Amino acid sequence: xxxxxxxxVKFKQSVLEPQGKAIQLSLHENGYKGIELVRVGKHIExxxxxxxxxxxxxxxxxxxxxxxxxxxxxxxxIHVEEIQAK
Amino acid sequence: MKAGILTFxxxxxxxxxxxxxxxFYGIEVEYLWHTSAFxxxxxxxxxxxxxxxxxxxxxxxxxxxxxxxxxxxxxSEKGRVITxxxxxxxxxxxxxxxxxxxxxxxSLKHICEWVDLKGEGEFSFxxxxxxxxxxxxxxxxxxxxxxxxxxxENQQIILRYRKNPNGSVADIAGIQSANGRIIGLMPHPxxxxxxxxxxxxxxxxxxxxxxxxxFARV
Numbered sequence: 415x416x417x418x419x420x421x422x423v424k425f426k427q428s429v430l431e432p433q434g435k436a437i438q439l440s441l442h443e444n445g446y447k448g449i450e451l452v453r454v455g456k457h458i459e460x461x462x463x464x465x466x467x468x469x470x471x472x473x474x475x476x477x478x479x480x481x482x483x484x485x486x487x488x489x490x491x492i493h494v495e496e497i498q499a500k
Numbered sequence: 501m502k503a504g505i506l507t508f509x510x511x512x513x514x515x516x517x518x519x520x521x522x523x524f525y526g527i528e529v530e531y532l533w534h535t536s537a538f539x540x541x542x543x544x545x546x547x548x549x550x551x552x553x554x555x556x557x558x559x560x561x562x563x564x565x566x567x568x569x570x571x572x573x574x575x576s577e578k579g580r581v582i583t584x585x586x587x588x589x590x591x592x593x594x595x596x597x598x599x600x601x602x603x604x605x606x607s608l609k610h611i612c613e614w615v616d617l618k619g620e621g622e623f624s625f626x627x628x629x630x631x632x633x634x635x636x637x638x639x640x641x642x643x644x645x646x647x648x649x650x651x652x653e654n655q656q657i658i659l660r661y662r663k664n665p666n667g668s669v670a671d672i673a674g675i676q677s678a679n680g681r682i683i684g685l686m687p688h689p690x691x692x693x694x695x696x697x698x699x700x701x702x703x704x705x706x707x708x709x710x711x712x713x714x715f716a717r718v
Contacts, residue, residue, distance in 0.1 A: 429642065430667070432608040481565060484558055484594065486601035487642055 416499045417462050419474035422491045423483045424455035458482055461497065470494045501527040501718070504542035506572065506588075508534045508563045513549035513585065517690040521546075524693060524708055525715065534566040540574055544581040544718050547572070547588030549635075549688060559602060559638045560590030569595050581717050582682045586636055589674075589684035598675060598684045599651070600643035602636075606667030610637045614698070616662040617673055617687060621655040622680075623713060632687035632706055633697070634665065634673075639686040641668040641675075654678050659685065683714060 425431045431453050438452040460477070464470035471494045483490040503521050507514045518529040532538045534552075552563035563569065569591075576582055576597055584592040592598045605611060612635040619626030643651065648669055651657050659674030666686075674685040691697055692707035 429603060430606055430640075432604045435608070481557070481561065484561065484601055486593075486644075487603055 415464060415466070415470075416497050417464055417467065417470035417494050418497045419460040419462060419470060420493045421458040421460070421474065421478050421482045422455060422493075423458065423488050424453065424490075425488055429487050467494060467496060501525070501544075502542045503527055503529050504532050504538065504545045504575075505529060506532045506534065506545065506547050506568050508550070508552035508566065510552045510554055511548050511550035511587070513587075513688065513690060517546055517548050517585070520690050520693045520707065520711075524705075525711075532568055532571075534563065534568045537567050537571045540571065540578055540580065542575075542580070544583070544714070545572060545575055547582070547584040547591050548690075549586030549588060552587055552591060555587075555638075558594065560587060560592075560594040563587075563591045564594035564596075573597065576677075576682055579679070579681055581714060583714055584682075584684045585688055585690065586634075586639075586686055589686060590638065592682060592684050597682050598677060599647050600641055600669075600675070602638045602686070603640045603642050604638055605636070605640050605665070607665075611635070611639065611665050613665070615665055615673070615687065618660045618662055620657050620660060623658045623710075625713075626709065627703070629703065630706060630709070631692075632689055632710065633691045634687050635691075636666070636686055639666045639668065641672040641686075643669055651675060658683065659687065680717065 433454040434452040441449045474492050474494055478490050505514050505518055521527055521529050590602045593601050614631045614633050616631050656675050657672055658676050660671040661673050664671045676683045689707035689710045
């Protein structure tokens, strides 16, 4: 079975996120009203083969913890869904 | 004596470091490319500065998973002295060989300048006017309050900025592991060995003053 795993990696709220800050400044300078906060994160897609969605989810959790995010500064949300083989 | 310098695609301080180790300490230097494990036959190890793997994902994150890091972990278990400088410090934190993480400077700018530093603990012998160069975009040291307390209690903070250039917690510029065998620094001692590198020539050589103390631990 084929699965699409996505990891959404965001900086913790307490951590400075410079790209968002720059975008926010640009929006303000361009006159957009009501913009309160912009935060940029990462969206990482992984296609993988596994016997079941549980196994795919477990594999995604493992690679996320091992490499995709650093819990000292980031948080990570994992989503897994079945996809058709290409 | 023999030093191992780990290198990765994007390392760029490896040659400067090797040159000063050969010229000022008269030791043999071996470069250890990231794709292979290595035998623990060196007296000390360095993880140099640069942009390993282009800083993809996070600074040091990919390098921390390289085959050579498995050997470095083995070297740390055998008590070898390991020093990570700049990107090397980032790699050691990503490999969990040192606590905390290094994030973007709070100024959002790359900093390339000499900074005044204060030595702590075993490094408190450093003179009042001690300085070394820094060059980084991600040198803002981050650790949670419990982690910071543990660093302070175990005297793991070895260098602090006298004027914080990047937002680091507690002005931290350099730390060591609890057993003192693993050292992580944002400043570059290897860039402070020659008068042309713009240090005040009335001082002793700043980079050497610092690295001598690392060698004393070997």
